[in-house]
Amino acid sequence: MLEEKIDKLIASIEALTAAVSGTNLTINEEQPASKEEPVENVTLDQLQDLCLKMVRKDRKNKEKIIKIIADQGGELLKDIDESKLPQVKAALEVI
Numbered sequence: 001m002l003e004e005k006i007d008k009l010i011a012s013i014e015a016l017t018a019a020v021s022g023t024n025l026t027i028n029e030e031q032p033a034s035k036e037e038p039v040e041n042v043t044l045d046q047l048q049d050l051c052l053k054m055v056r057k058d059r060k061n062k063e064k065i066i067k068i069i070a071d072q073g074g075e076l077l078k079d080i081d082e083s084k085l086p087q088v089k090a091a092l093e094v095i
Helices: 002-022 044-057 061-071 083-092
Strands: none
Touching: 002 061, 002 083, 044 083, 061 083
């Protein structure tokens, strides 16, 4: 059970790293493939709701959210290309 949690944390860190660097995530063949769901369609409204909840939970999250958006080349969520929205969501969920 602890190993599963560690594997999930590693996958989350890799997703965040990929989102920040803008590169594709590669999986090492020695590690088992994750059993995650296929990439879902993420809408701008979903991300806005997620950001709002995160800021309401902790105001310090606002600075982190702004950095994630800036790393994707935008000043606002609507500035980010729709193909990058799943990466942004993954990065936000790690916070």
